[in-house]
Amino acid sequence: MSIVVKDTAELIGNTPLLHVNNINTGLCNLYLKLESFNLGGSVKDRPAKNMIEHAEKQKKLKPRGTIVEATAGNTGIALAIMALKKGYKMIVVVPDKMTIEKVYHLRALGAEVIITRSDVSKGHPDYYLDIARKIAKKKNAFYINQFDNEANLKSHYEMLGPEIFKQLNGKVDAFVAGVGTGGTITGVGKFLKRKVKNFELVLADPKGSILKELVDTGEISKDVGSWIVEGIGEDFSPPLLDSTLIDHAYTISDKEAVKTCNIILQKEGILAGSSSGTLIAAAIKYCKAQKVKKNVVTLVCDAGDKYLRKVYNNSWQIREGLYFKNNKNDLTDIISYPVIFGTMPKINKDSNCDLAFKLMNENSLDKLLVEDNNKNIIGVIDENSLFEAVMANSFKGKIKNFINTNVKKVKHSLSIKKLLVLFEKENFVFVYKNKKFFGMITKNDLLSYLKRNPND
Ligand SMILES: Cc1ncc(COP(=O)(O)O)c(C=O)c1O
Known part of the structure; x- marks a missing residue:
């Protein structure tokens, strides 16, 4: 890459390859291809550019035409940037489990975003892929269809694979990736298997996806679960995927992925997106299983900024059952904002309503803890009392005369059964451990707990 970039298109591809230094990878060298350095911030920039250029060449995309795509977000962002540069209108269909920051990003890029249900699968009228196809037909637009678009796979075969090969002077022994469309793993795999003897292709699959079983047995399981990492894992075998190229497959739980993201940040300073945790966890497992030294490459597929509220937020981890330090088996496991995190906004009893309103809004909370001048928690102010x-x-x-100080207090050792009985009357309780305030349990905390422990 030249020092002065004349066109943002030059910022697509040629991403750096980082040698992991501070993590135990057994006998192997582990390299991370930092796809977060791409213009659109993800591994989807090369395929997006290639799919648009290919459609132009084939005259499927006319000047000022409309592009439609169904995407978890990153492909949409990459396409929307290209559409902006080239004067196309962009419509993106996104399943509702995707991080809202991606939606804001797409809308800011001028794309029209249609959010659809993520709890339905192929064949259902609200399934995101089917909706995109219908919209494209109705608007006479070009449906990119990254899942069945050879230009997607080709971009990885012609660009990502060769980049990796060149960066390691051909000394690459294995590549670890997840599957969304299958373009990355199949494209890179085909290229490197052609170039390198005994090269191994490794799948990193989220727990709940059917792909590991497909690789191991050739069968497609009907037993599909759900997972939190975004952009990888499937409930079907995507047409671009050639699963016969894959030599090994690892299942990685969301908890392990989240933990790995946090380890990579702490050890290497890389803020990676959620799926990168899945890939890196699988790559470390593969590395540790090798009996000879190998050069192993995996991806940081996108940056973690979009996931700060989730993957890097201990309160979110607790609510999702992904906090790796919790397991006290008492009420302290349920509190998503324990005081020790120092993240639950508090307000002084002498503050005014303006500040209370600001803190509630900025933190999306309907109530705030109130403290006295000695920093003791004395009660809460909620939306209703703030309104009054x-x-x-x-x-x-001032909020002073509207503070609810009559809050039910419980010990951390109280059983869940007894807590549930209390919640027949209470909307929240304060929890004390060793006579010290530990945190508040809200109905939301309890719902999160019940979701994680359906038999309680
Ligand atoms: C966020 C993300 N998107 C996409 C991919 C790969 O996508 P595809 O199979 O569509 O090439 C990966 C992983 O390899 C990923 O982590």
Whole structure:
């Protein structure tokens, strides 16, 4: 890459390859191809550019035409940037489990975003791929269909694979990737298997996806689960995937993926997206299983900024059952904002309504802890009492006379059964451990707990 970039298209591809230094990878060298350095911030920039250029060449995409795609987000972002550069209108269909930051990013790029259900599969009228196809037909637009578009696979065969080969002077022994469309793993795999003797292709599959079983047995399981990492894992075998090329497959749980993302950040300073945790966890497992030294490459598929609220947030980890330090088997496991995190916003009893409103809004909370001048928690102010306070005295008025100090207090050792009985009357309780305030349990915390432990 030249020092002065004349066109943003030059920022697609040729991403750096980082040698992992501070993590035990057994006998192997592990390299991370930092796809987060691409213009659109992910591994989808090369395929997006290639699919659009291919459609132009084939005259399937006319000047000022409309592009439609169904995407978990990163392909949409990459396509929307290209559409912006080339004057196309972009419509993106996104399943609703995807990080909202990706939606904001797409809308800011001028794309029209249609959010659809993520709890339905192929064949259902609300399935995101079927919706995209219908919209494209109705609007006479070009449906990119990355799942069945050879230009997607070709971009990895012609660009990503050769980049890796060149960066390691041909000394690459294995590549680890996940499967969304299968373009990355099949394209890179085909190229490197052609170039390198005894090269191995490794699948990193989220727990719940059917692909590991497909690789291991050739069978497609009907037993599909759900997973949190975004962009990889499937409930079907995508047409671009050639699963027969894959030599090994590892199943990685969301918990392991989240933990690995946090380890990579702490050990290497790389803020990686959620799926990168799955890939790197599988790559480390593969590395440790080798009896001879190998050069192993995997991807940091996108950057972690979009997932700060999730993967790198201990409160979210607790609510999703992915916090790797919890297992006390008492009420402290349920509290998503324990005081020790220092992240639950608090307000002083002498503060005004304006600040209470700001803190609630900025943190998407409906209640705040209130403390006295000695930093003791004395109660809460919630939306209803804040409304009363504002109606009585305006936003400049104090919250003082509207604080709820009559809060039910329980010990951390109270059983869940007894807590559930309490919640028949209470909306939240304060939990104390060794006579010290530990945190608040809200109905939301309890719902998260019940989701994780359906038999309680
Ligand atoms: C976020 C993300 N998107 C996409 C991919 C690969 O996608 P595809 O199979 O569509 O090439 C990966 C992983 O390899 C990924 O982590």
